[in-house]
Amino acid sequence: MSILSYLHVVVTTRLAELRRDGERGDSPVPTAVIIAGLVAVAMAVTALALTKANSWMNGIPNHTNP
Numbered sequence: 001m002s003i004l005s006y007l008h009v010v011v012t013t014r015l016a017e018l019r020r021d022g023e024r025g026d027s028p029v030p031t032a033v034i035i036a037g038l039v040a041v042a043m044a045v046t047a048l049a050l051t052k053a054n055s056w057m058n059g060i061p062n063h064t065n066p
Helices: 003-020 026-057
Strands: none
Touching: none
């Protein structure tokens, strides 16, 4: 058997195995959407905490900005 025939058989067999296996992992799109959602929630929580802290600091009598 020549080397080209051998390589053809090996590659064809491997591709057939890969086509048969339906579970190849998760698509990157849902992962990116989840990460973007988590970033949006983190930004909202940070903005809320900053707003609360600023209003608390402005409520202190005789407060001057540093």
